[in-house]
Amino acid sequence: MRLTVNGEAHEIAATTLADLLAVLDYEGDWLATAVNSDLVHKANRAEFQLSEGDRIEILSPMQGG
């Protein structure tokens, strides 16, 4: 399945958002995820089914002003 993760194209077999994070080695409670510009809660990642062309954003804490 073709997905865009943080602006980069990926060809990935994962079917759920949780699977995708595992495949890409994203770990930790400090990550927030959005699919097609909508937040997907941590608790819902395991059952969230990805679709062809989805745009996924994975964000983490960063310096800010």
Place this chain on the structure above:
Amino acid sequence: MFDLLGTNLSSRLLLGTAQYPSPAILADAVKASGASVVTVSLRREMAGGRAGEKFWSLIRSLGVRILPNTAGCHSVKEAVTTAKMAREVFGTTWIKLEVIGNHDTLQPDVFGLVEAARILCEDGFAVFPYTTDDLVVAERLLEAGCKVLMPWCAPIGSALGPINIMSLRSMRGHFPGVPLIVDAGLGRPSHAATVMELGFDAVLLNTAVARAADPVGMAHAFGKAVEAGREAFCSGMLEPRDVAVPSTPTIGRAVFS
């Protein structure tokens, strides 16, 4: 102590965490400033979550309150989604809401700001809106549910200081019961003291400390300036006069002629 939305804070200085020469200097600057609130952001994680983990761990070790921001968002949708993601990561309903409207000045898109503020307030957020010094926009933000306002005093990172004292004074006068925090544009401790003398409740700054030759020293200086400005405001200052008035009593002076 400073009561901000029901939270007791030990300082009226809020400090940003960006642009420091190193994480150690950032930590030392926060401590030297006495700030009890720091701003943080969310960005794309490119290293499997570990860069974010390291930063987040450092911030948590400081024992300060977190004010996440939506910096860099240019639309209501972006800002709302970022705020929701920040709530999940940082575990706070506080959000510094930025909806940028102009690339050159980084001034807020006040129309989008009001719309995003309404959506987030209805969703239970405590919205700290980065806004201009416009009174009408301020009214709309309060109507949208904001309990605090954060007007700029000059463009972000400009270090120009309060370029429109009249507007800031007017804002303070119009909203006597609303916590007002000057956000953006401060360059020197004297700028912070000036806005605190006007009766603002707090200041939020970043670049002036982070990009100073000695960020830790500058953080300490800003902390003292904020305290001095507040104490001066609470102590009641003299109004300026156009004529000289002798400070030494004239009664009882010697006459030699």
